[in-house]
Amino acid sequence: MLKRITVSQLKPELSKQYQPAEVETKWLDFWQEQQYFKADPNADGEAYCIAIPPPNVTGVLHMGHGLDETIQDTLIRYHRLQGKNVLWVPGTDHAGIATQHVVVEKLHREGKNRHEMGREAFLEEVWKWKEEAGGTIGRQLRRLGCSCDWSREAFTLDEKRARAVRVAFKRLYDKGLIYRGEYLVNWDPVSLTALSDDEVDYEDEQGFLYHLKYPLADGSGTITVATTRPETMLGDTAVAVNPTDERWQHLVGKMINLPLTGRQIPVITDDFVKKDFGTGMVKITPAHDPNDFLMGQRHGLPMINVMTDDAKMNNLAGKFAGMDRYEARKAIVEEFKALGLLEKVEPHPMRIGRGYRSKAVIEPRLSKQWFVKIAPLAAQAKAAVESGEIRILPQTPWEGIYFNWMNNVRDWCISRQLWWGHRIPIWYKKSDPSVMICFEGEGLPAEVAAAPNEWVQDEDVLDTWFSSALWPASILGWPDETEDLKRWYPTSVLVTGHDILFFWVARMVMFGLELVGRKPFTDVYMHGLIFGKTYYEKIGQDYKLIPPMQAREFDISGEMPKNVEAKWEKMSKSKGNVIDPLEVIGEYGTDALRLTVGGYAALGRNIDLDWRRFQNYRNFVNKFWNAARFVLMVTEPLKSEEFRRGIESCSLEVEDRWILSSLNKVIIKSTETLDRYEFDQYVAGLYDFIWLNYCDWYLEMVKGRAYGHDEAEESHRAARTTLLVVLEHVCRLLHPIMPFVTEEIWHIIRARVVNVEAGVSASGATSSLFGDCFAAPSLCVGAWPKPSLGLELADSEETIALLQEAVGAIRNIRGEMRVPMEMKVGVTIEHKDAAGRDQLSRVRGHLRSLARVDQLKIEETAVAPKFASTFVSGAMTIL
RNA sequence: GGGCGGUUAGCUCAGCUGGUUAGAGCGCCAGCCUUACAAGCUGGAUGUCAUAAGUUCGAAUCUUAUACCGCCCACCA
Numbered sequence: 016m017l018k019r020i021t022v023s024q025l026k027p028e029l030s031k032q033y034q035p036a037e038v039e040t041k042w043l044d045f046w047q048e049q050q051y052f053k054a055d056p057n058a059d060g061e062a063y064c065i066a067i068p069p070p071n072v073t074g075v076l077h078m079g080h081g082l083d084e085t086i087q088d089t090l091i092r093y094h095r096l097q098g099k100n101v102l103w104v105p106g107t108d109h110a111g112i113a114t115q116h117v118v119v120e121k122l123h124r125e126g127k128n129r130h131e132m133g134r135e136a137f138l139e140e141v142w143k144w145k146e147e148a149g150g151t152i153g154r155q156l157r158r159l160g161c162s163c164d165w166s167r168e169a170f171t172l173d174e175k176r177a178r179a180v181r182v183a184f185k186r187l188y189d190k191g192l193i194y195r196g197e198y199l200v201n202w203d204p205v206s207l208t209a210l211s212d213d214e215v216d217y218e219d220e221q222g223f224l225y226h227l228k229y230p231l232a233d234g235s236g237t238i239t240v241a242t243t244r245p246e247t248m249l250g251d252t253a254v255a256v257n258p259t260d261e262r263w264q265h266l267v268g269k270m271i272n273l274p275l276t277g278r279q280i281p282v283i284t285d286d287f288v289k290k291d292f293g294t295g296m297v298k299i300t301p302a303h304d305p306n307d308f309l310m311g312q313r314h315g316l317p318m319i320n321v322m323t324d325d326a327k328m329n330n331l332a333g334k335f336a337g338m339d340r341y342e343a344r345k346a347i348v349e350e351f352k353a354l355g356l357l358e359k360v361e362p363h364p365m366r367i368g369r370g371y372r373s374k375a376v377i378e379p380r381l382s383k384q385w386f387v388k389i390a391p392l393a394a395q396a397k398a399a400v401e402s403g404e405i406r407i408l409p410q411t412p413w414e415g416i417y418f419n420w421m422n423n424v425r426d427w428c429i430s431r432q433l434w435w436g437h438r439i440p441i442w443y444k445k446s447d448p449s450v451m452i453c454f455e456g457e458g459l460p461a462e463v464a465a466a467p468n469e470w471v472q473d474e475d476v477l478d479t480w481f482s483s484a485l486w487p488a489s490i491l492g493w494p495d496e497t498e499d500l501k502r503w504y505p506t507s508v509l510v511t512g513h514d515i516l517f518f519w520v521a522r523m524v525m526f527g528l529e530l531v532g533r534k535p536f537t538d539v540y541m542h543g544l545i546f547g548k549t550y551y552e553k554i555g556q557d558y559k560l561i562p563p564m565q566a567r568e569f570d571i572s573g574e575m576p577k578n579v580e581a582k583w584e585k586m587s588k589s590k591g592n593v594i595d596p597l598e599v600i601g602e603y604g605t606d607a608l609r610l611t612v613g614g615y616a617a618l619g620r621n622i623d624l625d626w627r628r629f630q631n632y633r634n635f636v637n638k639f640w641n642a643a644r645f646v647l648m649v650t651e652p653l654k655s656e657e658f659r660r661g662i663e664s665c666s667l668e669v670e671d672r673w674i675l676s677s678l679n680k681v682i683i684k685s686t687e688t689l690d691r692y693e694f695d696q697y698v699a700g701l702y703d704f705i706w707l708n709y710c711d712w713y714l715e716m717v718k719g720r721a722y723g724h725d726e727a728e729e730s731h732r733a734a735r736t737t738l739l740v741v742l743e744h745v746c747r748l749l750h751p752i753m754p755f756v757t758e759e760i761w762h763i764i765r766a767r768v769v770n771v772e773a774g775v776s777a778s779g780a781t782s783s784l785f786g787d788c789f790a791a792p793s794l795c796v797g798a799w800p801k802p803s804l805g806l807e808l809a810d811s812e813e814t815i816a817l818l819q820e821a822v823g824a825i826r827n828i829r830g831e832m833r834v835p836m837e838m839k840v841g842v843t844i845e846h847k848d849a850a851g852r853d854q855l856s857r858v859r860g861h862l863r864s865l866a867r868v869d870q871l872k873i874e875e876t877a878v879a880p881k882f883a884s885t886f887v888s889g890a891m892t893i894l
Numbered sequence: 895g896g897g898c899g900g901u902u903a904g905c906u907c908a909g910c911u912g913g914u915u916a917g918a919g920c921g922c923c924a925g926c927c928u929u930a931c932a933a934g935c936u937g938g939a940u941g942u943c944a945u946a947a948g949u950u951c952g953a954a955u956c957u958u959a960u961a962c963c964g965c966c967c968a969c970c971a
Contacts, residue, residue: 031931224971242971289970297971306969412898416966574905574921621965625906631919634933645930699908714930
């Protein structure tokens with residue numbers, strides 16, 4: 016009989032329920048002390064490097080990070096286990112607009128104003144805020160178990176990155192790829208800054224189409240134009256019709272008395288105008304509409320800006336001056352009505368652009384801005400993906416979207432009217448602003464230093480994404496040819512949500528190729544976005560949002576009342592559908608969180624995050640923990656010396672061979688799926704192996720075997736050895752996604768094998784299955800398991816005999832059950848043409864009639880020109 | 895307006911190149927504190943695989959159309 020000792024006698028510290036909190040802090044400290052994540056460019060091994068997508072420095076961890084960092088850490092730990100020279104550089108982003116906003120609002124609450132404070136003082140405030148808030152995200156990343164090299168932590172606005180930015184700017188400037196120009200930019204009237212096209216979010220809103228009548232100057236009547244924005248008519252400088260529009264040819268060249276302004280404007284023709292929209296006549300306001308701007312340029316029309324930078328009407332707006340744009344709209348419509356010039360107003364769906372941070376309605380605005388010429392950069396960036404040098408995963412649809420974007424790029428407006436950011440390294444001569452100096456060094460250019468009063472630096476800063484675009488290179492020391500850069504550039508993979516493909520990924524590729532001369536990464540892995548369940552109570556026709564506390568109850572129970580409807584929506588605080596990773600960690604542990612998001616991370620899918628999954632994986636972690644407790648109990652009588660003779664020296668029973676064979680399969684599957692970024696498959700494979708195969712079957716069989724036998728028997732030694740071998744391998748396989756509990760268990764096993772008897776060294780193990788794995792002091796620097804040869808169950812009769820034997824053994828302990836025993840049945844048929852197909856069908860039918868084949872895979876391969884060989888294989892369930 | 899993806903059990907999802915009886919977790923029903931685990935074990939119920947047609951000996955899987963949901967892109971005033 017197995018010695019009747021209980022786990023609590025044996026290891027009182029191993030609680031029945033896994034307690035994540037202590038275990039996690041213990042290993043976090045241990046890893047930190049041992050500096051396992053510190054990378055050395057001179058170390059051996061293939062280079063593997065990831066640059067973290069830098070979270071906003073003042074942000075807090077949200078579930079998107081939970082997913083993003085889990086995937087990266089899983090990859091990093093996996094490749095580290097494979098013996099590569101791994102570097103994961105952490106860092107944070109200064110997030111220009113977002114951060115400046117927060118500080119402006121904070122000062123506002125304190126009754127201060129940045130303009131009164133001045134630039135210097137304000138920036139000091141921002142830095143102060145950054146220092147206070149800036150550590151949070153880093154600490155939270157650590158809690159997630161991120162195995163970053165913290166000694167290389169970077170910030171997009173620190174001195175090294177600032178230098179990279181200046182050098183990049185200067186090189187692009189000297190090459191003529193950066194220029195200053197007048198342009199109609201997306202103006203955010205709240206942040207008072209220009210935004211790039213990608214920083215504008217569009218929403219469908221119900222607006223109105225106003226049909227305005229403009230009188231012809233010759234008094235021959237009026238024409239009607241349609242507009243959604245009547246207030247801009249004050250800046251109209253033409254009315255356009257399509258050149259092929261027969262109806263209005265007689266008007267072309269005539270002048271119009273523009274109401275309310277006293278100005279006359281011409282009727283012109285332009286292809287842009289659609290004949291079938293509205294009346295086929297369009298008012299042209301070059302200073303307030305992107306299309307009109309282009310048309311204005313084509314026709315040399317004057318550009319009249321009628322608004323101030325905070326979207327009020329300016330003094331060119333006559334009596335409307337000072338009004339907010341929406342007040343002005345009302346007032347102008349009223350005026351038209353009063354003049355009898357308002358033909359009609361009809362509801363009209365329209366798309367409103369809003370600043371992605373301030374949510375203010377964007378006002379197109381004429382101003383001088385800095386631009387990067389994108390066309391030449393885009394050509395290279397497109398080619399790199401076309402040639403396969405850079406892979407975008409999942410390929411569909413993102414590669415197509417990438418190409419589409421690269422084909423339709425507009426120049427990138429990089430100047431922002433903010434203070435928080437990299438200041439544009441340009442100085443203008445006061446006496447002649449067209450004289451400029453671009454300087455990449457620190458401090459002032461020599462000419463400016465010599466005559467500081469004659470020069471002035473550009474007031475604007477660069478778009479945050481300018482420094483982000485340099486990130487993979489700048490974190491490795493570029494523009495210097497550092498050891499790090501040589502060793503780890505290009506980085507291996509970039510992991511990010513698909514929402515920033517254009518903001519960031521595309522620009523990194525462009526800058527990497529142009530400035531460093533090499534691509535910034537080899538793979539781009541785009542994961543889905545995370546959605547949260549939002550609950551609405553239906554009251555009559557209306558829906559009312561269910562508050563977060565109650566929503567969480569529905570989340571946990573998975574049930575809700577009949578009058579409540581659930582919808583998956585992007586997580587946002589106002590919706591109350593946010594799941595806080597730290598709350599999850601506190602409740603279920605980091606491993607469970609990581610397993611959950613990893614298990615959801617199928618290529619190319621958005622994630623509808625269901626709270627109940629956390630519980631599911633928490634239970635899994637606990638199951639694994641308890642399996643380990645059992646194994647430790649059962650293996651107690653096993654002397655380490657005996658154990659170390661290795662698994663080859665045991666005479667294995669069929670179930671031992673079966674579980675080892677399954678282990679082999681799961682090793683192969685784990686390796687393949689991780690190589691292909693199929694995290695969901697990786698998690699599912701191990702989940703099933705541990706719960707279904709190892710726990711439900713193998714452990715139970717071992718128990719059955721134990722009764723009525725002498726524990727000193729060879730059979731016991733084989734079982735205990737197998738138990739321990741499988742457990743140890745599983746620790747290593749799961750470590751990338753589930754680092755804490757595996758590390759804990761692995762160390763206990765290690766202590767059992769290595770340290771039980773004095774004088775036994777770690778490397779003394781002879782078993783090829785164990786190899787030298789215990790020579791490593793931690794799973795963090797261990798070795799990824801390799802599939803072992805010779806453990807596959809043999810085919811055919813021998814296997815069947817073995818299986819029957821196993822079934823007998825199982826029936827003894829558990830009655831009649833099905834055994835998920837897998838085997839291959841191979842039949843090779845050679846046939847010619849269609850004639851052979853009949854034979855093939857008969858064989859298939861025969862196999863089916865056995866009614867025992869779970870799965871039947873048929874591979875047809877041509878082995879010779881005139882022959883096809885068909886190999887039929889299947890997995891059988893023995894009853 | 896173009897392009898893409900999804901629709902499988904009450905809920906959240908697997909099901910990869912077509913193969914026989916479509917799976918898991920949660921929930922539900924019955925029975926279990928069996929000496930690893932009640933965060934568990936055993937057994938059970940539950941599906942016209944969105945709809946329709948087509949290809950095939952055979953379709954959740956391939957083709958086509960339709961419906962609904964979602965995403966991306968686009969200059970329609």
